[in-house]
Amino acid sequence: MAHGVMFLGTGNAFLPHGRNHSLAILDRKHLIDAPPTALSSMRKYGISPADLETIIFTHMHGDHIFGLPFILLERKYISDREGLKNLKIICNKSARPVLENICRIAYPGSLDDMFEKIEFCYDNQGSFSEWKYTRFPVKHNDAVDPHGYKFTTPNGGILIHSGDSGPCDSLYENIEDDCLFILEMGVPEWVPSEEHHKPSHITSISEKHPNVKFAITHTFVDMDSAYPETVTSILPEHPENVIHSEDGDSWEFKDFWRKNIY
Numbered sequence: 001m002a003h004g005v006m007f008l009g010t011g012n013a014f015l016p017h018g019r020n021h022s023l024a025i026l027d028r029k030h031l032i033d034a035p036p037t038a039l040s041s042m043r044k045y046g047i048s049p050a051d052l053e054t055i056i057f058t059h060m061h062g063d064h065i066f067g068l069p070f071i072l073l074e075r076k077y078i079s080d081r082e083g084l085k086n087l088k089i090i091c092n093k094s095a096r097p098v099l100e101n102i103c104r105i106a107y108p109g110s111l112d113d114m115f116e117k118i119e120f121c122y123d124n125q126g127s128f129s130e131w132k133y134t135r136f137p138v139k140h141n142d143a144v145d146p147h148g149y150k151f152t153t154p155n156g157g158i159l160i161h162s163g164d165s166g167p168c169d170s171l172y173e174n175i176e177d178d179c180l181f182i183l184e185m186g187v188p189e190w191v192p193s194e195e196h197h198k199p200s201h202i203t204s205i206s207e208k209h210p211n212v213k214f215a216i217t218h219t220f221v222d223m224d225s226a227y228p229e230t231v232t233s234i235l236p237e238h239p240e241n242v243i244h245s246e247d248g249d250s251w252e253f254k255d256f257w258r259k260n261i262y
């Protein structure tokens with residue numbers, strides 16, 4: 001069986017036209033983050049909250065966590081009423097009270113029993129299903145516990161997820177030949193931020209690693225130019241090994257990473 005990753009959303013916090021919040025899922029059952037649009041994205045691509053075995057959190061910004069109450073509420077009252085499905089959450093230890101808090105604010109009392117059943121895993125490396133992961137710190141607002149992940153597919157593919165991060169060694173030192181690198185492009189060139197990648201950062205790192213495929217997500221670029229622009233609908237120009245992701249894109253690993261064409 002080929003294993004892989006699908007983009008359920010590819011937009012940054014500001015929801016550029018035609019994109020939901022950046023969201024990736026491994027093998028259609030292990031979610032990376034839970035943005036406000038997560039349930040909408042999952043419905044669109046036929047994934048039920050009850051299908052989820054694992055949710056892996058990169059950091060605690062709202063566009064990465066505020067979808068959790070809706071996922072848990074849906075599981076409890078619709079897709080897993082009997083409570084038969086297990087759910088594992090992989091996150092930094094300090095993330096747990098934040099996640100419990102947002103669920104308590106959203107639905108006081110209703111989700112407490114869900115948290116009693118969730119298996120929390122705080123280890124910096126470990127496994128879920130047949131996948132392996134390592135978590136590492138990245139360059140983003142320290143107040144939100146920012147991390148990236150390196151995943152290994154059951155058949156040996158390497159997948160790196162930047163979370164939200166500016167350029168930094170702790171992220172780049174994970175790069176291996178032939179890996180797939182899911183990399184955020186949170187801000188345009190003119191924004192004075194060290195905490196996100198800009199188009200020029202992506203050009204520079206991708207030129208250094210021509211054998212790595214860079215799948216760009218968490219982008220500021222509108223998909224649909226029919227509306228007034230959010231910021232811009234023009235994609236930056238990048239080397240050939242950079243692919244600007246669209247919602248619904250998916251990649252499979254079998255000997256090498258390949259993008260599915262529908």
Ligand SMILES: [Zn+2]
Nearest residue numbers: 059061140164
């Ligand atoms: Zn962030």
